[in-house]
Amino acid sequence: MMKIKLLIILSAVLFFAACTGEKHPNGQRRSKASLLTPTSSGNPYEVMVVADDSVYSGYAGRALKTILDRPLLGLPQAEEQFHKSHITQKNFNKITNIFRNIVKINLGREYTKAKMKVERDVYSTPQLIITIQGPDQVNVSQFITEHTRDITSLITSQEINTAANNLYYEHNVKFAKKVKEMFDCELYIPIDINKMKIGKDFIWASDDGLSVIQNICIYSLPYVSEKMLTRNPYVALRDKVMADNIPGAHEGSVMRTNHEFVWTKNIRVREDVAMEARGLWEMSKEAMGGPFVSHSRIDTVNNRIIVVEGFVYAPDKMKRTMIRRLEAALYTLELPKPKTEKQ
Numbered sequence: 001m002m003k004i005k006l007l008i009i010l011s012a013v014l015f016f017a018a019c020t021g022e023k024h025p026n027g028q029r030r031s032k033a034s035l036l037t038p039t040s041s042g043n044p045y046e047v048m049v050v051a052d053d054s055v056y057s058g059y060a061g062r063a064l065k066t067i068l069d070r071p072l073l074g075l076p077q078a079e080e081q082f083h084k085s086h087i088t089q090k091n092f093n094k095i096t097n098i099f100r101n102i103v104k105i106n107l108g109r110e111y112t113k114a115k116m117k118v119e120r121d122v123y124s125t126p127q128l129i130i131t132i133q134g135p136d137q138v139n140v141s142q143f144i145t146e147h148t149r150d151i152t153s154l155i156t157s158q159e160i161n162t163a164a165n166n167l168y169y170e171h172n173v174k175f176a177k178k179v180k181e182m183f184d185c186e187l188y189i190p191i192d193i194n195k196m197k198i199g200k201d202f203i204w205a206s207d208d209g210l211s212v213i214q215n216i217c218i219y220s221l222p223y224v225s226e227k228m229l230t231r232n233p234y235v236a237l238r239d240k241v242m243a244d245n246i247p248g249a250h251e252g253s254v255m256r257t258n259h260e261f262v263w264t265k266n267i268r269v270r271e272d273v274a275m276e277a278r279g280l281w282e283m284s285k286e287a288m289g290g291p292f293v294s295h296s297r298i299d300t301v302n303n304r305i306i307v308v309e310g311f312v313y314a315p316d317k318m319k320r321t322m323i324r325r326l327e328a329a330l331y332t333l334e335l336p337k338p339k340t341e342k343q
Contacts, residue, residue: 040100040124044159045324047082050092051105055137060105061086063141064132067148072320073263074278075291079320081152098124101155105140106133114143118154128158163328164188171332175205179218185299186334187308189216190325199245212314214322216329219245221305228305229275229296231264238294238307242281253285269331272297281311291319293327301336308333 042048047068055061071078087096092104114134121127130151134140144151171188175196179187182203189205193216197204202219219241227233235257242255262279275296282289294309310326312319 037121037123037125037127038098040127041098042100043083044100044163044321045082045155046099047084047101047103047155048096048099049084049086049103049105050089051086052088055105055107056086059137059141060107060132060144063144064103064105064151067144067152070152072323074261074280074293075319075323076280076289077318079318081320082155094123097122098127100124100127101158102127102129103151104129104131106131107136107140108133109135111135114139116143116147116150120158126158126162128155130154159324160328160331163325164331167329167332172205175203178203183218183220183306184302184336185218185306186332187218187329188332189329190214197245202241202245204245212317212322213312214326215311215313216309216326217245217311218306218308218333220299220302221307223298223303223305229266229273229298231262231277234264234275234277234296235259235262238277241307248283248286248288250285253283255281256284258282258289267295269295269297270334272335288313290314291323293323293330295330295333297333297335299335301338306333306335 049056049061049064051061065084068082068084069080072081082101089104111133112135114132117131117133119129119131122129132140132144134143167188167190170191172191172194175189175193176187178196178198179185182198182201190207193205193207193214195206195208199219201221202217204215204217206213206215221228221237221241228237239256242257246255248254258280262277264275264277267274267276277292277294277296279292280289281292290312292309292311294307296305296307298304299306308330310323310330312322312326314322
């Protein structure tokens with residue numbers, strides 16, 4: 001039986017209420033009542049806003065729509081982070097309350113100040129319900145603006161954890177075995193990403209798409225210094241590795257990074273610091289490119305850097321959902337443990 005371990009991702013929101021009861025496979029706690037709840041409805045990164053019409057069209061609703069509509073970083077065309085819908089409180093019933101991501105805005109004189117409550121798996125599984133409440137629209141809109149990162153990180157973390165946990169149960173077994181053999185790591189990717197190319201300390205997997213291609217690769221580099229986990233050294237190393245391993249259709253054409261569009265930041269994965277990079281890739285001598293997202297992590301056991309990356313080729317298509325799907329797989333990476341810690 002495969003052992004499921006907690007995925008720790010993005011920036012944790014510290015002030016939401018903890019749940020009690022049994023645990024999800026990913027380690028999140030789940031209330032006992034939720035063990036019998038139905039499967040949630042809606043697609044990944046969809047958010048249902050529950051608020052009266054006047055609230056939704058007022059200061060509070062506009063503040064929430066502004067943060068939900070912000071574009072996802074690193075895509076070639078602007079695509080909002082979340083798809084949203086709206087219903088009023090009177091229409092929040094047994095049919096609509098099983099939606100996967102719900103943000104409720106409650107106003108009332110009984111609230112002395114604006115605050116936020118977070119619940120999971122109340123009416124369905126997996127489900128996230130964020131309730132923002134306050135005395136009036138001005139207080140609530142200000143609270144939403146001040147807690148933009150907390151709200152978006154909660155929803156994103158929920159979706160990535162859900163997708164990553166699904167990969168533990170259903171993934172490309174052949175790829176996982178090859179990763180274990182070459183890197184002594186665990187990494188789980190979608191079943192349909194089933195074509196593999198093996199290089200020196202490098203594995204590239206892609207799906208069978210023609211006009212749309214989803215790709216994941218993993219490679220290692222000797223650890224030299226912590227500067228390897230900063231933007232410019234990372235980009236230089238990425239260009240070299242990709243040029244050596246991913247040639248284009250034309251002679252002399254190789255994959256490279258669009259240096260103008262690369263964003264990096266530090267995140268936490270499984271309690272370790274990792275560098276997340278987002279940006280655009282392209283093929284030299286060819287009109288071909290798209291978005292990528294990667295994690296670079298230090299393997300202290302073997303004194304090396306392990307990089308996992310997902311990249312998409314999908315001309316004339318929206319790419320948010322595809323890159324998010326690949327991003328979830330990056331969070332399944334588990335580095336080697338010291339021998340005394342191995343089970």
